[in-house]
Amino acid sequence: MGRSPCCEKAHTNKGAWTKEEDDRLIAHIRAHGEGCWRSLPKAAGLLRCGKSCRLRWINYLRPDLKRGNFTEEEDELIIKLHSLLGNKWSLIAGRLPGRTDNEIKNYWNTHIRRKLMSRGIDPATHRAINEPNNVPNVKTISFSSVPTSEETKLNIIECKEERICTMNVKEERCPDLNLELRISPPCESSSAGQFLKRRSLCFSCSLGLMNSKDCSCSYSFSSNCSSSSASSSSNSTNGDIGGGNSDFLGLKSGLLEFRSLEMK
């Protein structure tokens, strides 16, 4: 049996939203809050699919959206995040207050791709375009629950949703970016867990994806993790991209060296 449609398509409007529809949606969400998207159109008196309402709100009507051109700083942040995360637009958008995944995706496809191409960089791989692909001695980041002592240079605990993963850097010789990220199931072993606590960074905290106090990871990142993640979080709510005290991804200090993370 196939999936049931998300809404009754025969009686829904499609295409561009009218001012009146926008007003109805805004008024309803102000009165009742976000959520229950399926029942929202009927409750709000809209002839729209719930998904359409959600998209309209998230991408266009939300009061905290930042409209207007992307700054040079935002450009660079998007490029760095994309090099780490790939096309995970929602994750990237999470680090750019006031920007939506859709907006960033569009901006990437229309502006940044071209910008990187003009720099001679392949936007898909973040490698030099004329560089040979079959470069030997690959340095990769892999996510695995039990790192080998030889492999592990850097472990990052993914603690979002209480999952713990590790990112291991296998260092080899050739300094070239390999941006493939692999994520493994949570590690269970307590001994391995202790090992990781000692050797790992919190992925969400260090990326600033989660405030350290909200994060379920028990890892204490000494002075770096907790302080940087806390300031990162508070700064991000103020729209401070890699600015203020956070210096997310080392934008200001240049601390983040991709080649030290993953190379191919």
Next chain:
DNA sequence: AATTGGCCCAACCGCCAACAA
């Protein structure tokens, strides 16, 4: 002035994971 082609971006589509029954 009319046409064409490229660009931009809002919106749609299909898939997937999480969750509830």
Next chain:
DNA sequence: ATTGTTGGCGGTTGGGCCAAT
């Protein structure tokens, strides 16, 4: 354990705009 529902995500589309011809 299975099935249906829902919300969320990334890829794609299509219409409006604008500059070039």
